[in-house]
Amino acid sequence: MLKLSKLTDYAVVALVRLGQKDEVTTSPVLSRSTGIPEPTVAKVLKILATQGIVISQRGARGGYRLAYPLEEISIAAVIQAIDGPISLTTCVDGGECDARSTCGLGGQWDMVNAAIRNALSAITLADMKNHTVLDRLGGLGNPAPSMLVGPEATA
Amino acid sequence: MLKLSKLTDYAVVALVRLGQKDEVTTSPVLSRSTGIPEPTVAKVLKILATQGIVISQRGARGGYRLAYPLEEISIAAVIQAIDGPISLTTCVDGGECDARSTCGLGGQWDMVNAAIRNALSAITLADMKNHTVLDRLGGLGNPAPSMLVGPEATA
DNA sequence: TTCTATTTGGACCGAAACAGTACTGTTTCA
DNA sequence: TGAAACAGTACTGTTTCGGTCCAAATAGAA
Numbered sequence: 001m002l003k004l005s006k007l008t009d010y011a012v013v014a015l016v017r018l019g020q021k022d023e024v025t026t027s028p029v030l031s032r033s034t035g036i037p038e039p040t041v042a043k044v045l046k047i048l049a050t051q052g053i054v055i056s057q058r059g060a061r062g063g064y065r066l067a068y069p070l071e072e073i074s075i076a077a078v079i080q081a082i083d084g085p086i087s088l089t090t091c092v093d094g095g096e097c098d099a100r101s102t103c104g105l106g107g108q109w110d111m112v113n114a115a116i117r118n119a120l121s122a123i124t125l126a127d128m129k130n131h132t133v134l135d136r137l138g139g140l141g142n143p144a145p146s147m148l149v150g151p152e153a154t155a
Numbered sequence: 156m157l158k159l160s161k162l163t164d165y166a167v168v169a170l171v172r173l174g175q176k177d178e179v180t181t182s183p184v185l186s187r188s189t190g191i192p193e194p195t196v197a198k199v200l201k202i203l204a205t206q207g208i209v210i211s212q213r214g215a216r217g218g219y220r221l222a223y224p225l226e227e228i229s230i231a232a233v234i235q236a237i238d239g240p241i242s243l244t245t246c247v248d249g250g251e252c253d254a255r256s257t258c259g260l261g262g263q264w265d266m267v268n269a270a271i272r273n274a275l276s277a278i279t280l281a282d283m284k285n286h287t288v289l290d291r292l293g294g295l296g297n298p299a300p301s302m303l304v305g306p307e308a309t310a
Numbered sequence: 311t312t313c314t315a316t317t318t319g320g321a322c323c324g325a326a327a328c329a330g331t332a333c334t335g336t337t338t339c340a
Numbered sequence: 341t342g343a344a345a346c347a348g349t350a351c352t353g354t355t356t357c358g359g360t361c362c363a364a365a366t367a368g369a370a
Binding site: 160161162192194195198212213214215216217 | 328329330331332336337338339340
Binding site: 050 | 314316319
């Protein structure tokens, strides 16, 4: 399906919400204001804390706060924090490839990965909050005629 | 991990190999020349046949051949054929979203999806075969400063 | 100083999706 | 008529993901 995990989706929602108030917020509060189940939002924030995207404050009156302003956090960074590195195939960066010699296209996936990364790096959480993406990028990169192949062009 | 399924990877390899010879090819032959296990390559080709990307010829001396030249088949089309539609989140196109009212960013993901689709639609199988991607796109879209966030900028 | 309430941190477990395989049926050509 | 090759379905093992539970840590009050 080429979809990212629910956790990443939750992470974006939680981060945007977190960026709207400039004070430490607990996961229960964040859960109530976002509608995300409390254990889940806690887990997401935990991961984000280890990745340095949010800063955690333990103990009573603790909570989380953003480590960077919304404008400096890209979608790509969030995805990498939750889902791990963005690389569409396993046969990159030293990964296993049992058919490396025969597959013929050695390392071509790197370009695809770079394209994805670029697209995701150009969108920040601030863009998600507002509708500033189209304005900033002038129409979302390349035109993409009709995705090519087939009369159907299944959307 | 935001990675596509192995089947899709296999599909690209098989299709590129299939595009190198302009005649019907059986899955055993394709299996030997690509190194992909025979049952798997057969499964992939079956799926691609139902999606109209390859044309199947049944019976003795049958096999598969491309329905379109390599230049007209985009990576996005292959991914859609194998993995299904490209939409990073489930809360698009009428999907479930239990927190739609509270999450705050209604439909913002559509832009992200569009960015991904554009990036993947701009790359064809012919580009995978050669190294023509960079040339054609003039450097793969947007600059992407350093993916933003954090001093590490985990690649 | 000590105790307690609050909150994060890390480990664990069940469920779902996926990759891979095998088998049977249908079609076509020699 | 027989062999070759695709089409479809079903099954199984593995991996990953989503969610839950318990332990460690901190701030504040007594």
